[in-house]
Amino acid sequence: MSDVVEKTLSALPGLFDNVTQTGAAKITSGLKQLIRSITELTSKHEEEKLMKQELSAMKEQVSSPNTSMKQMREVMVRAMYCEMLGYDASFTYIHAIKLAQQGSVLEKRVGYLAVSLFLTEGHELLLLLVNTVLKDLQSTNLIEVCMALTVVAQVFPKDMIPAVLPLVEDKLSHPKEIIRRKAVLALYKFYLIAPNQVQHIHAKFRKALCDKDPGVMTSSLHIYLQLIRESPDGYKDLTGSFVAIMKQVVGGKLPMDFYYHNVPAPWLQIQLLRILSLLGREDQSTSEQMYEVLDESLRRAEMNHNITYAILYECVKAIYTIHPKAELLEKAARCIGNFVLSPKINLKYLGLKALTYVVQHDAKLALQHQMTIIECLDHSDFTIKRETLELLFRITNAQNVTVIVEKMLDFLRGCGDEHTVIHLVGKVAELAEKFAPDNSWFIQTMSDVFSIGGDSLQQDVPNNFLRLLAEGSECKEEDDELRLFAVDSYLTVLKGDASHLPQHFLQVMSWVLGEYSHLQECVDQREVIRLLAKLLDQRSVSSETRVWILSALTKISEGQTDLILELAESLSSSQDTVLRQQAQELRHLSRDSQLQECVLPRGAPWDSMEVDSSLSFLDGFVSEALAAGAAPYKPPHQRQEELSEERALNLEPYSFSLPVSLSSCSITDRQSPPLLSVSSGLSGNSTELSQKEGSSTLILEGVRRVWGKDGYLPQKETAATAPPVDEPSIAVHPSGQQEVAERIETQPEPSTRNQDKQQLASSLFVGLGTQSSISLLGKSEAPPPRFRKKPRPHESSSSSSGTSERSSDSSSRSSRTTTDSFLYGSLLEEEPVTSTSTTTNGLSQNKHTEGDRRANTSQILGSDMVIVRPNTIQDRHPPSASSDLTALLPSEIKDLPHSDVISLTSDPSLSLASCRMFRDEALLLVIFICNCTDTVIKDVAVQLTCEELETASLRGNVVDCLEGKSTSVCHYALLMDEPHTNVSFTGTVSYQTQPGHTNTLPFSGTLSTVDFIRPLVVTTEEYGKLWLSLSHDVKQNLKLLTDAGGDPLKTTLNALKDALQLHVVDIIGSEGIVACRLLSGAPCLLHCRVNGSALAMWLRSPHPSLPDCILYHCQRALAEH
């Protein structure tokens, strides 16, 4: 292909004249001169000089009134050059917009191009573009319409979408395919940045999918891929269409210009295959529809060209993603063989990548290619090696873990790329934790991890390791044995040269020694103290590590007063104030053994420790400071926001300024709660602590506390769930070997192998082929991790630290959890009704929620229904006849908060009423079916449909026989995956009054997002952490409720809480933070601040449209108040 670009830089001088002659008319002197100068650059310094010159020349030119549009176009291209080389040319931005507005076609296009290159989403100048776009969209010149649509699909201000949306929608039915195509792409952009705005045009997307032009259809696939990724269930009905399109494409029905190297629209095929695999995943009937076309796709792609392999790769992935079909799997596996064995290195890479994907479903495939894998492991190409390790990581089990980890560590030792190291070291730690064959191996491997990982290691690796040591497992002897190993191993390390060790490793070692060195009786504590003290003298040790070391020393100082005092003495003149303080504490504690025992009890389990994460013990201090005139605390993001507000024009009347005060400094930790700062809350008892604050301010930063005042907590897990370490894998060991041997025999080219490789193979791939039945969907059951972490009661319900709980079983994950449910990923059980008792079981948070809800009073919501949340159901006097019906509720859901009963429909024989019940994990829609006649009604069947909602379970929707004047209850557990402001449901009830004579009665109703919102109970600290991790945000000013004479913020928040089931996390001064979640999981955090007479609301969520929805309901609730 080198003939495509033949002329190289070496031929430059001679070429200049040619080019300038042929393109002379178009290229003006300024640009020509610039390009010439750029090609002649020899140093960075020259470049800077040139750019400075160029920028000032351009500045002059743009501000001159004589500059024509044609010259302006040239200036824009020059500005593109400047920006491309990294020099800011922002003074030209406004002229780019002007050019787009005033230029004739080509100039206009360059103006738009410059806008799309220079301005990023959210740039304020973009607003100035809106009018130009509006004008061009209505132009009779197709080229202008085209370029307006192009720019809209690239950058457009989110808030102005409504202004152009109708025009863009109109273009969907334009006679020209290019306009329709670009309109679809513009709508896709709108969907990405503001999904709510285009919700109403889903039907038009379908029309675009069925467009007679293949280009328009192709564009619509982008939207569908996105939609289906978000909720595959909603688009299963389109499977047939996608299959039909795929068939036509593969069958060669497209015009010739859609072909690329004789392959019909390859990128379109790839897109379709991705869509199909999403649709067919975990869905047998849908998958069955696509087997044929996948088979054909595999068959057709026989041509030996890169692009056919790209399609094949996608095809293989699809086959292994959807519901399995043996015949196809076999073909796909053969296909992977072609990749992996290919002499072309790019294909080999893709083969490895495919294999990495596939072994998750069928580990046996790795066996077939074991020799290639081993060759790739020693490949000279870094990328290939790296991908091979990824593959090995996926097939690791308890038997091959030592070999694989060794390979990974070998690779890491010779790897200079920091990003790769961090990534892989984390994986090694994960494997070590999961499959470690014994204690000494585990400790040694972790030591390697710490020393190789260096200081760029992610903090959660040492954290997890220490937590594992501290929490222990079910058996105390085993735990102590592990800890002892660690102590011995670290003492050896420290006796050697410790100057080159990374800080993380030193921290881990000092913590372990501080905590557990007493377990090792044959080691003199004085020796340990000496070793640790030696570290303090080393210059390479960071001050953070020094804090860890001193904390460790504090813990083992007992009885060694002389050494400790000497040490404390030497540190008391340190430059570092924290160290000096710690030295003081050390001295104090070593003199008072009683205090020592009380502050640092030995061997107490750490989960009994309670942390006052809201720092309530500081409340007194804060209120005093506030009373003394200090400014209330503002979290950093808000300070930033205010700062940026200040930069813009201030249209509001002047308000108070923001002095930096003592109080705002002292509680900044609230916002950034990394693990270390947790230690500042020593115990749950805040009053006791605040007293302590005064007497001996003990700050032991950097040390995680693992003791509590209470004794060892009883184990919660029963013996039955304790994992038998690797018993099952040992049992299957011999057959695994045999399998390997068999495979080796069937290898086609025995001569190329040598014995070393075979040996390596048998150790790498041991245990892979042993499962008697291959579980095709999902990984075969992973052996239980060796180190089972103790369940932590606080985390089980609201853990936001997903890193600690690693699920080893990927097969149990349903498609729904792949969305945003990292917080509340729990799935509904088959019959969730029975689970109510377990969900409220013992979880203090649930009680809390319940309490919140009970405290609510009645609240009008929506126009059609009235929610009554009574104080307690038992106390309530039925206000109307219809609410008698609530007495009929099944006992297990009776006590849930619920709405009023409203009538749905009725006819002379049946009447239907419904009531919504708010369960923690679903909305229960209860339907009461009353027989109004005196005779028996038979075969009553209720059917409910709602496209936007998911029915998790239903009960009692079919009644064989309904006695006269009696009522039957059925209930649906409903979930909302995608937030919609309101959804309507329809349904029918069919029944027979006389045999063979079926009546049907339709009904309908509306549900609002509010029904699917639940309070999210988090602490301020968790809120802060979560806030930073969320990406989608929306800001808006809302009405502030000022009636009732109380604090307007509190009044407003309470009103919102009553209306929307929110959890008010905290109110600090003029700010409040509030949290809620959508049933299926996505949280939404609200940050409210009083801003003059308005409430500035800032919402964040992982879900793009959830903030919009919640904002809508907040507005409504406040408007109705």
Add this chain to the structure above:
Amino acid sequence: MIKFLLMVNKQGQTRLSKYYEQVELGKRAALEADMVRGCLARRKEECSFVEYKDYKLVYRQYAALFIVVGITENENELSIYELVHNFVEVLDKYFSRVSELDIMFNLDKVHIILDEMIVNGHIVETNKNRILAPLLALDKMAEG
């Protein structure tokens, strides 16, 4: 998804850059230099894909010019590798035997071509006639 597309020559000078995800202007030059160094260091017999930070680079060399595309992990490397070639074929068709200088002197037009092919990091058109149609129409109008 495609994160960015670069055209860089052997000397490491950027001839075209297009980002589909916001990268600060000040950081681009250093980032580009770093990535190009990574690609240039690789030998001919090694594969055309390199890991860089948390994404993959797909690169393809045409004489002295490298085209480097940054993509996410879930993208199909080989299809991007061929997309690059399709792009070059389109350029070749428009400029009839494209050279580095064509690209330099017609930076705006190369961008216009690219805008037809990739939008928001997604491949939206690969049909050569359709990619060139708007640009040819513009040229015609400018002449007329």
